[in-house]
Amino acid sequence: MDTLPVVAAFDGSDDSLRALDWAVDAARRRAAPLRVVHVRQYATPTAPAGAKEAGPPEPDDPVPARARTHLAEQGDGTAVEYLAPEGTPSAVLSELSGGAELLVLGSRGRGGFARLVLGSTGLAVARDAGCPVVVVPRPGRTVADVPLQEPGPRVVVGLDVDGPDDAPLAFAVAEAARRGARLQVIAACPWPMQLWAGATGELLPTGVDQDVVEAETRALADGLVSAHRRRHPGVRIELSVAPGDAAGLLVANSVDADLLVVGRHRRRLLAPARMIGSVTHAVLLHAAGPVAVVPPSPPEE
Secondary structure (H helix, E strand, O other): OOOOOEEEEOOOOHHHHHHHHHHHHHHHHHOOOEEEEOOEOOOOOOOOOOOOOOOOOOOOOHHHHHHHHHHHHHOOOOOEEEEOOEOOHHHHHHHHHHHOOEEEEEOOOOOOOOOOOOOHHHHHHHHHOOOOEEEEOOOOOOOOOOOOOOOOOEEEEEOOOOOOOHHHHHHHHHHHHHHOOEEEEEEEEOOOOEEEEOOOOEEEEOOOOHHHHHHHHHHHHHHHHHHHHHHOOOOOEEEEEEEOOHHHHHHHHOOOOOEEEEEOOOOEOOEOOOOOOHHHHHHHHHOOOOEEEEOOOOOOO
């Protein structure tokens, strides 16, 4: 069975060059081919959203030429394919993700507003792609309350014990194994716990002890992590349980991490549309390093 490619979205911007470098490294670690995609946007807004064609770029197209020159200077030796489909970038990239192992793009491309830290294409692809999506941010993001970390490669993953999905954790463990990195699993527990009193509209304390909440959260998280410890004994897995906002904890620990892994919301009966979720959205906007958004596991029969 052929190895699926790592797809790098490239539009010639500096953001896409950073994403291309990340994708080259990811392809090498997976022994996978690299597919560089330059989506040529339709000239009219009434054109269909999906890809019109997915052939090679025109010889005089300067955007793929810049990617070729950049990769030739590196001399990595990774097999590279170049595609230049037409369409709406978010729709085309989401469509191509069905045949990819990983899709990598920069936080912003050439379009959009300069003040945005994450473009609409990145948000849409993270929401709709059929494979994990890595968004590589611009350097220099500032993060408050950064905890001390021991040196060395590190992968961080968020674990939701209330609605667990094994896909992000499995992806993070595999990525840590490829990188020889330790895996930092972060499970947040809400605190202080409060109840809403409908009669008065007030938030009232529950009387539940914080130590009890943290102990129960840790027990649930340990159960979710234990199978991966057995399957990957060579990966050092550290479990951190802390009270507070999950997005804030993940962003704080993203500094100097090789990768931060988060999940995407499952579709629900009353909410059938795809959603990335508030925590994942906040992480994409504020994390200091690359973020992988992993689609949910297929529903069990």
